[in-house]
Amino acid sequence: MKKVLVAMALYIGVSAAASAQQNISLPVPEKRPTVEANGDVTFTLVAPEGSDISVKGAFANLQPASVSFTDGEHRILFSGVEPGLYDYWFEVDGVRTLDPSNPYVARDIASLANIFIVPGEGSKWFESKDVPHGSVHQVWYESEGLGGSRRMTVYTPAGYETSTEQYPVLYLLHGMGGDENAWSELGRAVEILDNQIAAGVTKPMIVVMPNGNALRKAAPGCTGDGMYIPEGQHSVDPDRLFEKNFDEIIGYVEANYRVKPGKENRAIAGLSMGGGHSWRISMERPDSFDYVGLFSPAVRWNGMGVNMENDPELVDKLKRQFENAPKFYLIAIGKDDFLLPLNDAYRKMLDDQRFKYEYVESGGGHEWRNWRDYLADFLPKLFN
Amino acid sequence: MKKVLVAMALYIGVSAAASAQQNISLPVPEKRPTVEANGDVTFTLVAPEGSDISVKGAFANLQPASVSFTDGEHRILFSGVEPGLYDYWFEVDGVRTLDPSNPYVARDIASLANIFIVPGEGSKWFESKDVPHGSVHQVWYESEGLGGSRRMTVYTPAGYETSTEQYPVLYLLHGMGGDENAWSELGRAVEILDNQIAAGVTKPMIVVMPNGNALRKAAPGCTGDGMYIPEGQHSVDPDRLFEKNFDEIIGYVEANYRVKPGKENRAIAGLSMGGGHSWRISMERPDSFDYVGLFSPAVRWNGMGVNMENDPELVDKLKRQFENAPKFYLIAIGKDDFLLPLNDAYRKMLDDQRFKYEYVESGGGHEWRNWRDYLADFLPKLFN
Numbered sequence: 001m002k003k004v005l006v007a008m009a010l011y012i013g014v015s016a017a018a019s020a021q022q023n024i025s026l027p028v029p030e031k032r033p034t035v036e037a038n039g040d041v042t043f044t045l046v047a048p049e050g051s052d053i054s055v056k057g058a059f060a061n062l063q064p065a066s067v068s069f070t071d072g073e074h075r076i077l078f079s080g081v082e083p084g085l086y087d088y089w090f091e092v093d094g095v096r097t098l099d100p101s102n103p104y105v106a107r108d109i110a111s112l113a114n115i116f117i118v119p120g121e122g123s124k125w126f127e128s129k130d131v132p133h134g135s136v137h138q139v140w141y142e143s144e145g146l147g148g149s150r151r152m153t154v155y156t157p158a159g160y161e162t163s164t165e166q167y168p169v170l171y172l173l174h175g176m177g178g179d180e181n182a183w184s185e186l187g188r189a190v191e192i193l194d195n196q197i198a199a200g201v202t203k204p205m206i207v208v209m210p211n212g213n214a215l216r217k218a219a220p221g222c223t224g225d226g227m228y229i230p231e232g233q234h235s236v237d238p239d240r241l242f243e244k245n246f247d248e249i250i251g252y253v254e255a256n257y258r259v260k261p262g263k264e265n266r267a268i269a270g271l272s273m274g275g276g277h278s279w280r281i282s283m284e285r286p287d288s289f290d291y292v293g294l295f296s297p298a299v300r301w302n303g304m305g306v307n308m309e310n311d312p313e314l315v316d317k318l319k320r321q322f323e324n325a326p327k328f329y330l331i332a333i334g335k336d337d338f339l340l341p342l343n344d345a346y347r348k349m350l351d352d353q354r355f356k357y358e359y360v361e362s363g364g365g366h367e368w369r370n371w372r373d374y375l376a377d378f379l380p381k382l383f384n
Numbered sequence: 385m386k387k388v389l390v391a392m393a394l395y396i397g398v399s400a401a402a403s404a405q406q407n408i409s410l411p412v413p414e415k416r417p418t419v420e421a422n423g424d425v426t427f428t429l430v431a432p433e434g435s436d437i438s439v440k441g442a443f444a445n446l447q448p449a450s451v452s453f454t455d456g457e458h459r460i461l462f463s464g465v466e467p468g469l470y471d472y473w474f475e476v477d478g479v480r481t482l483d484p485s486n487p488y489v490a491r492d493i494a495s496l497a498n499i500f501i502v503p504g505e506g507s508k509w510f511e512s513k514d515v516p517h518g519s520v521h522q523v524w525y526e527s528e529g530l531g532g533s534r535r536m537t538v539y540t541p542a543g544y545e546t547s548t549e550q551y552p553v554l555y556l557l558h559g560m561g562g563d564e565n566a567w568s569e570l571g572r573a574v575e576i577l578d579n580q581i582a583a584g585v586t587k588p589m590i591v592v593m594p595n596g597n598a599l600r601k602a603a604p605g606c607t608g609d610g611m612y613i614p615e616g617q618h619s620v621d622p623d624r625l626f627e628k629n630f631d632e633i634i635g636y637v638e639a640n641y642r643v644k645p646g647k648e649n650r651a652i653a654g655l656s657m658g659g660g661h662s663w664r665i666s667m668e669r670p671d672s673f674d675y676v677g678l679f680s681p682a683v684r685w686n687g688m689g690v691n692m693e694n695d696p697e698l699v700d701k702l703k704r705q706f707e708n709a710p711k712f713y714l715i716a717i718g719k720d721d722f723l724l725p726l727n728d729a730y731r732k733m734l735d736d737q738r739f740k741y742e743y744v745e746s747g748g749g750h751e752w753r754n755w756r757d758y759l760a761d762f763l764p765k766l767f768n
Contacts, residue, residue, distance in 0.1 A: 045479065048477050100479070100481070104611045116611065128607055135521060140542075161640055223512055
């Protein structure tokens, strides 16, 4: 380390000059926000005295334990923050502002938020750890049904490159306004998989995260559409071309990766719109998926309403799926989720028909904090 | 499109509810900043009247053509902005603020900046276009020399998955404070490669972007180091373990990808610290690289000073490299770059020894705008 400090000293001049000419500010010496073991989290922002500063995001419902201004810095302390991964941003005199001292951000649809982790039981799967890491591929497949090449993110478990064995596959689908990066960036899917596979609680598997927005080919900025502003609504396709052409994705994956064939080696799960996708894709392919995870799913049958009560066509499709029932069929949703009534109606129908499924009703609403937990609870159930 | 609008209308309620519960704001309807064909670029920020607002970054040296405040929005217009890719951020009453209406950002060391493109000749290689796209892999290789597994980004050209042929390889190295994501995220390497290969000006090739920071194993947040604040100085290793162990990277790549063997199929290039790495790695392996690109290189021999004048050991190493000279050996640097004197001293020595190289002195300094251009000019020269 001594040598490093010497090098540091020698390089500070260089760094300052480089930074000036690179139009970037010098690296921030102290990590922000500061997180204490007892759950004290302190946010710091350099801003004029008297500025109206609040912390938004995961903290919108919490009250600060203390607010102070010293040496030109505003300090906002929250106490007793539970272990977990949180997003936040500042509002300064009404202006949405990211924390300039925290370079860790995640994009949700068109909005960026900073993120940080309070270590502990509630965050153990989300933290980056020194465990064997899987690879992450961003690849393009040709789609006749949707027209042109489309991008997907593929996770292969640690050791894939050096082994010759085949692996089971989970198809993991994003929600409205999301894209093929949503589960890996917002959902911490890579960290969850690396950590759970290393801990031996989850089987090594390939995880495929396609782009479920039929009107886009890839995440914002990755196609000829350029740097457009992503909008949730645009990602909903009434023609369901994504669901109808899903076999193209399975075909690409099974042609390009060492995949165990068969229903017992295939799982599909998704959140919100992607829960609706997983619901239909598995229903329309009753012999394809032994594991189905519906996270806050938009299980919309005819239009937007809750109008599926024992609809004969729907019941008929589900009968075909459940006569050779999936080994594990999960519905997970938060008690404050606006899609709860829709899912209650769907579950009533499943119950009327005596179709077997697991149901988890968590706290919270239609939010990533729940979806990360649902994935972490779902993965250990797969391919056993 | 009609159906989509219907779906939009039906979903707006859902989206609003979802957004509220997801703690994200609704998507922004209009793309910001607005960029006109004539080079007028208008930045817009909602902030209290009288706020002191300036645009920083690529515009630090430009004066706004007009500044106005209407309907709660500040508008700052710059005229005659040349085609190209630009980074920027706001300063609001002294607080560094990203543009909340522009979700496109790039991180440089510990600082985020928004980015946008003014289309035209100067940006044609940097834009995402509907051309055949290569794949991007983030993989981990085992390093005995540095200890543990380390991450690298690997680009394979469009068609790699479906072909059986072998490809030449460019090793592309980042600068101080960078990581294995720097060239693909800040450097637009993927867009440049996709566009130039599609245009037929650059040969299809594999491009390997390892992490050259001997003291870190991967980009910030991807290892057990957690969400630390990256610092430029820390990435400089006086022991040069990265350069000394570079054969581990070549070995991984040649074992895991369909690579054409031999000096004539291997190139190495890097910026700043990575230019120094490319300089030493190619010098210490005189039979390994036929193409060498030194972009604003930190060609530091003994310590930090310009003290290499015909140093016998250095001359001797270079003699071995140049007696079977690389086909193309490029030094590119900006006339305002703080490393220019160092490179002048190095070039004087190359000239004294009559070693053949190409030299490009551009405008500008030690900055990504130059490095993107250097890469775009370097790639077409490779593997001809």
